[in-house]
Amino acid sequence: MHGGLARPASRRPRPDTRVCSQCEGREFNMCRDLDAVELAQVKAISTPLHLDAGATLIEEAAPADHAFNLTHGVAKAFKLLPDGRCQVTGFFTAGDFIGLSRDGLYPYSVVALTPLSLCRFERPRLRPLLDECPKLGRQLLRMMTDDLLIAQDQMLLLGRRTARERVICFLLMQSDRAVRQHRPADLIDLPMTRGDIGDYLGLTIETVSRTITQLKGEGLIALKGHHALAILEMDRLMEESGRDMGLGDPVV
Amino acid sequence: MHGGLARPASRRPRPDTRVCSQCEGREFNMCRDLDAVELAQVKAISTPLHLDAGATLIEEAAPADHAFNLTHGVAKAFKLLPDGRCQVTGFFTAGDFIGLSRDGLYPYSVVALTPLSLCRFERPRLRPLLDECPKLGRQLLRMMTDDLLIAQDQMLLLGRRTARERVICFLLMQSDRAVRQHRPADLIDLPMTRGDIGDYLGLTIETVSRTITQLKGEGLIALKGHHALAILEMDRLMEESGRDMGLGDPVV
DNA sequence: CGGCGAGTTGAAGCCTCTCAATTGCTGTGG
DNA sequence: CCACAGCAATTGAGAGGCTTCAACTCGCCG
Numbered sequence: 001m002h003g004g005l006a007r008p009a010s011r012r013p014r015p016d017t018r019v020c021s022q023c024e025g026r027e028f029n030m031c032r033d034l035d036a037v038e039l040a041q042v043k044a045i046s047t048p049l050h051l052d053a054g055a056t057l058i059e060e061a062a063p064a065d066h067a068f069n070l071t072h073g074v075a076k077a078f079k080l081l082p083d084g085r086c087q088v089t090g091f092f093t094a095g096d097f098i099g100l101s102r103d104g105l106y107p108y109s110v111v112a113l114t115p116l117s118l119c120r121f122e123r124p125r126l127r128p129l130l131d132e133c134p135k136l137g138r139q140l141l142r143m144m145t146d147d148l149l150i151a152q153d154q155m156l157l158l159g160r161r162t163a164r165e166r167v168i169c170f171l172l173m174q175s176d177r178a179v180r181q182h183r184p185a186d187l188i189d190l191p192m193t194r195g196d197i198g199d200y201l202g203l204t205i206e207t208v209s210r211t212i213t214q215l216k217g218e219g220l221i222a223l224k225g226h227h228a229l230a231i232l233e234m235d236r237l238m239e240e241s242g243r244d245m246g247l248g249d250p251v252v
Numbered sequence: 253m254h255g256g257l258a259r260p261a262s263r264r265p266r267p268d269t270r271v272c273s274q275c276e277g278r279e280f281n282m283c284r285d286l287d288a289v290e291l292a293q294v295k296a297i298s299t300p301l302h303l304d305a306g307a308t309l310i311e312e313a314a315p316a317d318h319a320f321n322l323t324h325g326v327a328k329a330f331k332l333l334p335d336g337r338c339q340v341t342g343f344f345t346a347g348d349f350i351g352l353s354r355d356g357l358y359p360y361s362v363v364a365l366t367p368l369s370l371c372r373f374e375r376p377r378l379r380p381l382l383d384e385c386p387k388l389g390r391q392l393l394r395m396m397t398d399d400l401l402i403a404q405d406q407m408l409l410l411g412r413r414t415a416r417e418r419v420i421c422f423l424l425m426q427s428d429r430a431v432r433q434h435r436p437a438d439l440i441d442l443p444m445t446r447g448d449i450g451d452y453l454g455l456t457i458e459t460v461s462r463t464i465t466q467l468k469g470e471g472l473i474a475l476k477g478h479h480a481l482a483i484l485e486m487d488r489l490m491e492e493s494g495r496d497m498g499l500g501d502p503v504v
Numbered sequence: 505c506g507g508c509g510a511g512t513t514g515a516a517g518c519c520t521c522t523c524a525a526t527t528g529c530t531g532t533g534g
Numbered sequence: 535c536c537a538c539a540g541c542a543a544t545t546g547a548g549a550g551g552c553t554t555c556a557a558c559t560c561g562c563c564g
Contacts, residue, residue, distance in 0.1 A: 079408045081494050087408040100397055107401050130390075137389055138382075144396045145352055149359050151403035156331045156339040158410035159454030163520070194543060202411030204521055209544055226529060226543065242333050415552065446511060456553055461512055478511065478561075 018048055023071045025095030028180075030069065030143060033135045041133065045125045051116040058099065058110035067099030067126055072117035074191045077108045078199060088200035090150070091192065093177065097143055099123070113191045158202045161242070166201040167211040168241045171221065175231060186231040194226075270300050275323045277347030280432075282321065282395060285387045293381060294388075298371040303364045310351065310362035319351030319378055324369035326443045329360045330451060340452035342402070343444065345429065349395055351375070365443045410454045413494070418453040419463040420493045423473065427483060438483040446478075 020026065020039050031042055049068070051057060057068065060079060075092040089108055092098055098110055098118075130137050157166055174188045190197070198208045212229075215221045220233045231237060268274050272283065272291050283294055301320070303309055309320070312331060327344040341360055344350055350362055350370075382389050409418055426440045442449070450460045464481075467473045472485045483489060 079404065081408070081412060083494070085412040087411045089404045089407050100400065102394075102397050102401055107404060131386065134383065134386065134389070137386070137393065141389065141393055141396065142354075144393065144400060145354050148352065148396060148400050148403060149354055151400060151407065152331065152341045152359060154407055155341050155403065155410060156333070158407060159339045159451075160333060160337040199411075205543075206522085206545085207520060209542095210520095213544070242335070457511080458513085458554085459552060461510095462552095465512070 023069075023094075025069060025071050025093075028095030028143075029071075030097055030136055030139045032139055034133070038133050038135065041129060042136075045129065046119040046121050049116075049118045049120045051112045051118070053112050053114050055112045055116075056109065057112060057116065057118070058106045058108070060107070060109040061105050064099060064101035064104055064106045065123060067097065067121045067123050069119040069121075070094055070096045070098060070116065071119060073112060073114040075110050075112050075116060076192060076196055076200075077110050079108045086199045087202070088196055090147075090154075091200070093181070097140065100144075113196070163201075163203055163207050164211055164214070165240065165242060166203060167197075167208060167215070168237050169243065170197060170201055171215075171229075171231065172237060172241055172243065175234075186234060187228070188231065189228040191227065275321075275346075277321060277323050277345075280347030280395075281323075282349055282388055282391045284391055286385070290385050290387065293385065297377045297381065298373050301368075301370045301372045303368040303370070305364050305366050307364045307368075308361065309364060309368065309370070310358045310360070312359070312361040313357050316351060316353035316356055316358045317375060319349065319373045319375050321371040321373075322346055322348045322350060322368065323371060325364060325366040327362050327364050327368060328444060328448055328452075329362050331360045338451045339454070340448055342399075342406075343452070345433070349392065352396075365448070415453075415455055415459050416463055416466070417492065417494060418455060419449075419460060419467070420489050421495065422449060422453055423481075423483065424489060424493055424495065427486075438486060439480070440483065441480040443479065 020031065020043065023029070023031075026032065031039060034042065046069075051073075057075060058077075070092050072094055075098070076088050077090050077092065077098075078086050078088045080086050091113075092110070099106070099121075101107060101123075130140070157169055161169065171188060174190070175185045178188060179185045192200075194205045194208045194212075197203075198205045201208065203211075212221070212223070216223055220231070220236055222230045222232055224230060272278065272295065275281070275283075278284065283291060286294065298321075303325075309327060310329075322344050324346055327350070328340050329342050329344065329350075330338050330340045332338050343365075344362070351358070351373075353359060353375075382392070409421055413421065423440060426442070427437045430440060431437045444452075446457045446460045446464075449455075450457045453460065455463075464473070464475070468475055472483070472488055474482045474484055476482060
């Protein structure tokens with residue numbers, strides 16, 4: 001289905017996801033600060049899991065029995081309205097923690113956009129570990145703070161930005177993510193469909209497509225097939241995004 | 253400015269906010285599970301603070317030196333785009349924790365809608381307390397999970413709901429909050445302006461006003477001045493909101 | 505009682521959506 | 535390896551919901 005999308009990542013030999021030291025997400029995930037002993041404790045309650053592209057990891061409103069560390073691949077989280085309207089609340093990549101819940105039910109569905117590798121935990125067994133190992137809790141708190149701040153940025157985007165601004169912001173987000181993962185800032189791959197992007201940005205497929213075409217026409221970006229593109233004019237995009245660019249000194 | 257809005261709350265004698273046992277937010281805030289000794293530890297690093305309606309508690313992008321427990325009143329948090337477009341990311345009430353940050357800067361501004369009472373903490377002194385007292389961290393994690401889930405619901409609202417649905421959802425949110433605070437579900441007071449509501453829902457003042465007028469015209473609600481209203485047809489509103497109403501058994 | 509800000513109401517315009525048809529990938533099977 | 539099938543993406547035309555701009559009304563506080 002979306003199988004081919006994983007190509008760029010799967011060309012390099014995939015690391016053995018059973019070995020924490022080879023975990024792609026190690027740099028960011030909840031285990032980041034753990035030493036060998038603590039790591040072993042976490043590993044003791046985790047089972048490896050692999051999913052094909054298109055497979056459903058989590059069903060919205062199902063009992064939240066498990067939590068996951070994503071170690072490889074890209075997934076989308078989304079919520080549905082009864083009539084089928086869809087909001088993608090975020091995309092997960094290596095290092096992300098999946099499976100928060102408050103009321104014992106998953107708040108959203110999660111579907112694999114590329115083949116996934118994960119560490120699976122039974123939530124009941126995760127709790128005591130959190131008490132034993134405060135580092136884990138602290139890192140989790142940090143990650144949740146990040147997520148919350150990102151969510152608030154997204155509210156601003158969904159509530160107040162124009163379609164063009166939304167698409168530009170999205171491209172810059174992907175660029176940021178690429179940099180975080182030690183890939184070049186101007187080469188972006190898009191494992192998700194235009195529909196996913198639209199559902200993430202609160203737009204329709206057509207508007208996303210038209211906007212991307214427009215940006216291409218203005219020479220700001222160049223398409224590399226449907227699932228990758230290059231940013232040609234990073235500065236112009238940054239200007240138009242209206243994002244904070246790390247407040248440079250005022251132009252006194 | 254918004255002074256009058258505090259009336260309903262300030263008519264009952266305001267509890268002494270220096271005494272934790274009288275704290276309005278005790279039921280929900282981060283101190284909830286603490287015993288007397290731990291409470292004393294928290295109190296030792298906190299200073300009481302009072303703000304007038306309209307006053308700014310936090311300025312977006314200012315150094316995040318403090319964190320706060322809101323013990324009385326209502327405040328709004330919002331983010332601004334360079335051209336003045338505003339997104340209200342949430343409203344704070346008694347019990348809420350204010351002052352998250354990741355990069356040392358506040359991610360949003362916070363302005364008092366009614367007179368506020370708060371406990372103020374210096375963030376550097378809060379960190380060690382978190383290590384000492386795991387209950388604090390756990391409750392904070394719970395509260396952040398709530399906030400994140402609420403933020404994701406808000407994304408769905410901003411990205412995919414119509415203006416009418418947004419306003420209805422907003423009213424039902426206020427109703428939920430009223431219930432949580434042991435007030436009747438069908439009497440809602442609105443300490444915020446129509447502009448604040450619009451900035452929260454991603455709509456203009458005019459659209460909010462028109463929609464409320466429409467709901468009134470249909471007999472679903474009744475206005476009690478500009479800053480309070482009654483819900484007359486809770487069921488109809490629930491239906492139209494498209495919110496989960498706690499999945500009743502399927503109609504086989 | 506009077507003024508001012510907040511809220512309401514109206515008319516016109518625009519951005520985005522909807523519906524529909526065409527084009528172009530992408531991965532497969534011959 | 536190439537051609538084809540099927541879905542994704544693009545493109546176009548028209549409609550509609552929300553915004554914008556503007557005038558008016560209401561209600562609160564001095």
